[in-house]
Amino acid sequence: MTEPAPPPTAAPTPVELMDQLAWAAAAYYRHFAAMAAERGLTLMQGKTLSLLREPKPMRTLAELLACDASNVTGIIDRLQARGLVRREVDPADRRIKNVLLTEEGEETVRRIRAEMMSGLTGLEHLGEAERRTLRQLLSEVFPAPAG
Amino acid sequence: MTEPAPPPTAAPTPVELMDQLAWAAAAYYRHFAAMAAERGLTLMQGKTLSLLREPKPMRTLAELLACDASNVTGIIDRLQARGLVRREVDPADRRIKNVLLTEEGEETVRRIRAEMMSGLTGLEHLGEAERRTLRQLLSEVFPAPAG
DNA sequence: TATTGTTATACTCTATAACTATA
DNA sequence: TATAGTTATAGAGTATAACAATA
Numbered sequence: 001m002t003e004p005a006p007p008p009t010a011a012p013t014p015v016e017l018m019d020q021l022a023w024a025a026a027a028y029y030r031h032f033a034a035m036a037a038e039r040g041l042t043l044m045q046g047k048t049l050s051l052l053r054e055p056k057p058m059r060t061l062a063e064l065l066a067c068d069a070s071n072v073t074g075i076i077d078r079l080q081a082r083g084l085v086r087r088e089v090d091p092a093d094r095r096i097k098n099v100l101l102t103e104e105g106e107e108t109v110r111r112i113r114a115e116m117m118s119g120l121t122g123l124e125h126l127g128e129a130e131r132r133t134l135r136q137l138l139s140e141v142f143p144a145p146a147g
Numbered sequence: 148m149t150e151p152a153p154p155p156t157a158a159p160t161p162v163e164l165m166d167q168l169a170w171a172a173a174a175y176y177r178h179f180a181a182m183a184a185e186r187g188l189t190l191m192q193g194k195t196l197s198l199l200r201e202p203k204p205m206r207t208l209a210e211l212l213a214c215d216a217s218n219v220t221g222i223i224d225r226l227q228a229r230g231l232v233r234r235e236v237d238p239a240d241r242r243i244k245n246v247l248l249t250e251e252g253e254e255t256v257r258r259i260r261a262e263m264m265s266g267l268t269g270l271e272h273l274g275e276a277e278r279r280t281l282r283q284l285l286s287e288v289f290p291a292p293a294g
Numbered sequence: 295t296a297t298t299g300t301t302a303t304a305c306t307c308t309a310t311a312a313c314t315a316t317a
Numbered sequence: 318t319a320t321a322g323t324t325a326t327a328g329a330g331t332a333t334a335a336c337a338a339t340a
Binding site for chain 1: 162169176179260263
């Protein structure tokens with residue numbers, strides 16, 4: 001009689017997986033902050049630009065950035081001073097100011113996204129089946145609009 | 148003749164997967180920051196405490212927090228003023244100050260970690276095979292010491 | 295000389311509260 | 318009255334440069 005073969009890899013505990021998620025989240029933002037810093041942008045400025053693929057009201061940005069609305073004023077002020085975004089009063093409700101990317105802002109977002117992709121080489125190397133699986137598992141752990 | 152059945156789920160592109168990783172990382176930190184805030188701690192203070200399961204020199208903390216060493220002085224000052232950490236001069240190299248959790252600091256870390264786990268309910272519900280797969284895929288995308 | 299940690303400085307991010315304009 | 322955005326304020330995080338103590 002032979003010993004039963006051990007499983008090819010041990011299953012991590014949920015706690016071990018949480019620690020790995022912490023690492024992955026930190027690694028993602030370390031990379032993102034570095035890409036933003038190459039353009040003289042802070043992490044929050046980079047995140048804000050990335051949220052503006054479609055124009056959004058200040059209030060919506062505050063919710064998406066998970067910060068108080070008063071902070072968004074300063075963040076948008078600084079991005080606007082650098083010519084990366086502009087404000088437009090909403091014609092339907094003149095209390096609302098929609099924030100839009102300028103041409104330079106759009107170019108900046110494009111470059112940051114491209115460099116993020118080329119930095120996350122692991123992503124490029126995943127096969128289709130692996131990408132499907134990762135998407136499914138992430139959506140189970142972080143149920144969300146995912147877009 | 149019947150149409151060939153489409154695959155049960157379409158494979159996301161690497162770019163779509165990057166966006167989902169961005170969402171997951173944001174969701175992780177939103178949750179972590181909320182757990183820290185319940186104890187009157189900022190995100191950085193919570194991250195710093197979580198790094199101190201083993202004592203670490205100031206310099207090492209700066210590397211792990213991905214910030215300049217001068218910032219760590221202030222972060223540790225504030226945690227020390229609240230009785231959550233203490234500094235000890237390294238006997239082998241008196242330039243080095245090792246930072247240790249106090250009893251209250253350890254209790255705080257325990258509680259934050261426990262609440263993180265109970266909040267990430269998706270993690271608890273993954274089966275062993277799924278946990279193995281997620282660990283493997285994460286380590287491919289974010290190759291790292293993972294601990 | 296090189297390294298560790300601190301201080302000083304200036305800027306950014308952060309929440310709270312009070313305010314204006316609009317609905 | 319309620320909501321969107323701003324301003325004022327104080328505290329926290331950030332990088333840079335200069336410094337003291339130690340190696």
